[in-house]
Amino acid sequence: MTETHSGSAVDLLVIGGGTAGIVAAKTAARFGADVLLVERDRMGGDCLWTGCVPSKSLIAAAPRSAPAYTAASAQPNPKASPAATESTFFGAGVSVTAA
Numbered sequence: 290m291t292e293t294h295s296g297s298a299v300d301l302l303v304i305g306g307g308t309a310g311i312v313a314a315k316t317a318a319r320f321g322a323d324v325l326l327v328e329r330d331r332m333g334g335d336c337l338w339t340g341c342v343p344s345k346s347l348i349a350a351a352p353r354s355a356p357a358y359t360a361a362s363a364q365p366n367p368k369a370s371p372a373a374t375e376s377t378f379f380g381a382g383v384s385v386t387a388a
Contacts (some may be wrong), residue, residue: 297385299314300322301317301322302325303327303374305327305328306328307334307335307336310328311326319363338363
């Protein structure tokens with residue numbers, strides 16, 4: 290047993306509200322344990338906010354947006370400079386360049 294600052298006892302202290310921490314806390318609570326979950330930032334951790342979920346969203350959106358981008362860029366703009374006709378996206382460790 291662990292005591293909190295308020296003096297109440299808990300059976301399990303989970304440090305970190307990422308995917309693993311949330312699953313551990315929920316599982317222990319389902320077994321009847323008194324659980325205290327501590328997170329210093331946002332619940333969900335890196336996977337939810339900056340890693341897996343955003344990356345998978347970008348990867349899933351890329352093939353769906355490619356036909357629209359291709360159709361829009363099929364008509365050349367004579368006034369556009371070469372730099373203006375190329376776009377680059379950097380995000381979630383992925384670099385995608387379409388010309």
